[in-house]
Amino acid sequence: MSAPGKTGGGTERNEVALGIGFVVLAFACIALMVVDHRESHLERVRQVLSVAVHPIRVLVDLPVAAWESASHSLTARRELLEENERLRREQLNANFQLQRLATLETENARLRELLDSPAALDHRVLVAEILAVDLDPYRQRFNLNRGLANGVFVGQALLDANGVVGQIVEVGPFTAEAMAITDADHALPVRVNRNGLRTVAIGTGDNNRLRLPYLTNSADIEVGDLLVSSGLGGVFPLGYPVAHVLEVRLRPGQSFADVIAEPVSALDRDREVLLVWDTATETSAVEDPSLVSELQ
Template identity: 40%
Template sequence: MEHQQTNFFVRGPSPLARLTFFAAVSLVLMVVDARLHYLGEVRQGFATLLHPLEIIATSPVRLYRSIQDHFTTVESLNQETQVLRDKTARLAVDLQRLPSLQAENDHLRQLLEARQAMQQPARMAEILHVSRDPFAQRIIVNLGSQQGVLAGQAAVDGAGVIGQVTRAYPFSSEITLITDRELAVPVQVERNGLRAIAFGHGRDNMLDLPYLPVNVDIHEGDKLVTSGIDGTYPVGLAVAIVKKVERNVDSPFAHIICVPTAGTDRHRQVLILTTMPSAAIPLDEPHPLPKKKESRHHAPR
């Protein structure tokens, strides 16, 4: 009498069939999100649900910083106090000259019929973490749409421009740094007012000024500031310092490398300028400037 053998393992679809199915689903979702933006609300919901997990994940870092600040020695505090006293004394001397300089500045503005500069409102945000993607220069801060942060607002620090808010979640925001390849900043040379557009390398902490002629009036050490023509960044904010200018007779364009003046690796806080540009920038899209084309000159790796 033959006995029927029992299968201990029930086999489902083959690994190749599973791979094909999930790859097709992924492609469909990417096309739908890129064309119709149907997944924007889903992304917002996931960001809200994952916010408590982000708080839990970053709690060890905050605890470590609290313990580190708690065990700061009295000697280091005394040294810092002495340095601050010396700095305060020097600033007090400079402050005595401020009323006369301000009066002279107001007089010159009246002569030139220029309007008074308005102070840019801003919010202070703290950096939660940095993107782990080596090809994306982005950071996440602890202010979101619930605190009035919107996509398209500029982010700065005490040294200059850091980047631009590209995604605003309910309780956090994503800031794309000016060193990212997808972001461009209109700048001008402070020395002579020459205008250009700075692009990030994406792979290092450098900026590039492409498509400028070989005989352009730019030298090493020139300071680049925002030109304000895009309506996002106020005029005159520091952006970068020209580090290297290469002029090749075989190319009609100069190869200009710049170092940003600001940096998120130096501080934990940034300022988000709360004034929106004249044209609203759609969510999940970087600043709408023309993308940089591939150039024959590349920075050495």
């Protein structure tokens, strides 16, 4: 389009050209949205664009990463000693629990053999770092520094040291986008650890609240109950901690109670998360062997 401020006829033609350009581009955008929403043909387009904007993600993440490495190298000796001491204690504690776990595991395997049911699956994990890139503030999503190159796939479960964090919703060549379990669009099949009661935990958009809307007033659920992943739905592996029940409000007039739970994973403080592969359904994956470890 040429410069404005021309005489009558030119400006008019200009406006028409502008209008046509707008209509064409707007239709292109709408078509793109419809296709993106309804089908999944745009995976490749997204991947290419994802590479194109990758430098921006890296640049945005840079100050945070630099600050972190600087504060790591500048930590005082006393703090390091304290941290070391604390980690030693935690290690001792964890080892103690592992000892018990080992006996329980053999016992479990023996019992399963008796019942003739297959043994629980092993899981392989890979550490991924959360990029300090803010996505839409109304949705609980984040970027990870692992992508197709590491064998990440859509629908992969994410854990941290405490429990379930979320799942992968989109994968680019070098990065992946994950949705936290507290996203308002996320639902997760869970089980009450105490009695095996199955239900669904739904995100609220608030990063430390989950809702359990499908429990009746008479359901056996109490404040403090631990919810673990039930393995139904096929995304999350069975038996990882998800949340503690925070509040049970019975609503006499309604058929369902109002149950609120608090996730056990540190969703707002995590910097590193674990990507989980179910070794039984594993696809070919290429990754850095130094970062891979076996999880019991």
